[in-house]
Amino acid sequence: MPKKDPSQLGDKRNRILQAAIEVFSRKGFFNSKVSEIARASGVADGTIYLYFKNKDDLLISLFEEKMAEVVADVKKRIQAGENPLDRMRIFIENHMGLLECEAGLIEVLQVELRQSSKFLKDYTPVKFFEYLDVLSGILEEGKREGVFRPDLNVNVARRVVFGAMDELSRTYILSKRQKFHPSVTSAEVFQLLSEGFCAKRA
């Protein structure tokens, strides 16, 4: 009945995805109702099933597609880094920066992906692994160039980096009054991870 804004014609699928991010991030996957996402998208309940197989598929598509954008974006950004350490800094800054421009998305990834990778049958979060692989790449390169410790366990280290950022994101999202600013924090995280918390010995 309502005339669609021509600029939005044909992008129903995308509107549904955006609405899903908003709703999932606000209420969590299990507490979100398909009809609520439909309402937020401005489409009928049934329409969602024209674009997605089911509610699970909506979450997975959402994750894979948005994560693909994030991966592609960070890959481009780190090219500006002059060395592995610099690229690591950029990676961390970028991740924490997403909290400001894509809060909802990060929030969904945060909580829901964990659910998904555990409970959605036959689902491997391919894009998430790609994201981690970017980290691996930086770390491997750093080892080769002698910037990073030669005995660094890359597999552990990349998880440490991601875990640290992820936990800080969670804190940021959950705390009503933000005590820290993402960009400030990213500097601290970077320093901490690159140099450790021990005082320098003379």
Place this chain on the structure above:
Amino acid sequence: MPKKDPSQLGDKRNRILQAAIEVFSRKGFFNSKVSEIARASGVADGTIYLYFKNKDDLLISLFEEKMAEVVADVKKRIQAGENPLDRMRIFIENHMGLLECEAGLIEVLQVELRQSSKFLKDYTPVKFFEYLDVLSGILEEGKREGVFRPDLNVNVARRVVFGAMDELSRTYILSKRQKFHPSVTSAEVFQLLSEGFCAKRA
């Protein structure tokens, strides 16, 4: 009908909690059915409601009580540490060690608490904050004693430590074939966090 094994007398509540850990960790909170927990506990569905107000309360009680044990235990253990750095090592080792003896519990805390703190109304994960406070204590002390950098942001650092351990736990839990052993990993995490991943400069 109910087995009256004397060793199990009066521990019905505990049996329910244990069963809940097992079921929640396997299927996640939302995918777990109360009746399944009942079956796993060997009690009737209704019996669960004699000990817990509702399904939410079961999760929260589970978390608060088990986390209290974890907190009390780690507090005792770090006393054996000779200095803040040593205590940090013990803390990390202890956390990663839980993966072996209390896998299910860690798994529930991992995924479900995040849900809870976001979606359960009026719930503050008091015990989780206590756990983080133990970390803060170690870090503060280290700063005072000059072991840790004086400009260390304790609030960020403790989240980095926890996040790193948490992400590694997740990896450990999710990966079908464990690629690393918790105790080995904890050493690497400790080294990484205390010294950073940068190679030492001469």
Place this chain on the structure above:
Amino acid sequence: MPKKDPSQLGDKRNRILQAAIEVFSRKGFFNSKVSEIARASGVADGTIYLYFKNKDDLLISLFEEKMAEVVADVKKRIQAGENPLDRMRIFIENHMGLLECEAGLIEVLQVELRQSSKFLKDYTPVKFFEYLDVLSGILEEGKREGVFRPDLNVNVARRVVFGAMDELSRTYILSKRQKFHPSVTSAEVFQLLSEGFCAKRA
């Protein structure tokens, strides 16, 4: 699956109300199962919740809407009365007459409204008060015109009239073999209430 008899299009809500009258009147509110009303309406259980908030709301809606019809109807009918006494006669006749054409409805109002007004939270039977107000109107008017005793306590009198009709309805409904005919009874009730049961003194 759903029959699309054109005469029944769009009247699903009404079919549910009718079925509810039938079931409530036969088994009582608390003994009636929502699924039974669904079956009697020829709709799925869930469909009831598209039209009514919950089981309580179904009863209340039923009462308010049907009572509104009864009130509107009796108001129109008493206009045919030539004087207050005549209008009172019509009112009583009308009420007792409902037993024949709307037995189920009267039965629900009879028993269930009492429950409701006592136990349903925050519910005031507005339409029932309107019904009583019609009686008040007749009585007040009769007092003004000198037809009724000037010392008549209208508030008590209207309850006496309603209570008498109500109890007779109950008797009529409960007795397997009807011993009296509603229209006959209404004449007796009218005579009794207007003249009292005392013999005329010379």
Place this chain on the structure above:
Amino acid sequence: MPKKDPSQLGDKRNRILQAAIEVFSRKGFFNSKVSEIARASGVADGTIYLYFKNKDDLLISLFEEKMAEVVADVKKRIQAGENPLDRMRIFIENHMGLLECEAGLIEVLQVELRQSSKFLKDYTPVKFFEYLDVLSGILEEGKREGVFRPDLNVNVARRVVFGAMDELSRTYILSKRQKFHPSVTSAEVFQLLSEGFCAKRA
């Protein structure tokens, strides 16, 4: 464990009945829980089943036994009446008076008996019929003595009397602020029923 007040020893059955009156009158039969009656009686849940077959039986026993007392009592009281009219006055006064001294009981009879007589299988409210029979007796006698109209339909008349009192009881019970006093009301009811509401013709 708690020492019983010796004056209450052995009267458990009665304590349960009293508690049932209190609870049923406050919450209604279907909203009352057996365990609540148990608590109010100071006995264990199971104990109730030593004295009553089930929840229905508790209601029926309550009704029959208390009603028996009411019937016996009113029979004795009306003997003080000098003539049928006087006895009718006493009957009405007595019924309305119960509102003050036995409010809970009247309340249970009010609402619950209607439920019971409709929905409890195979139950005939014998004692209620006895109560009505007392009214019949007075009316028959009055007819024989010429005090009451010879064409009075006793069966209808007794229901009118009972219905009037019953509805006024209901009003009294439901209204938060009592607008009338039972004993005052009973005088008005008596006058209304005996003389009718029509003004006397010269």
Place this chain on the structure above:
DNA sequence: TATGAATGAGACTTCATTCAT
């Protein structure tokens, strides 16, 4: 007799999904 922990059937309600239009 008395207890009260335990039972388990069954109710209400939700909501992902379908399908006639």
Place this chain on the structure above:
DNA sequence: GATGAATGAAGTCTCATTCAT
């Protein structure tokens, strides 16, 4: 493609009743 009314399976929770002590 789009709709949204309808479906009905399934889950949480209640509570009358039992029975071992």
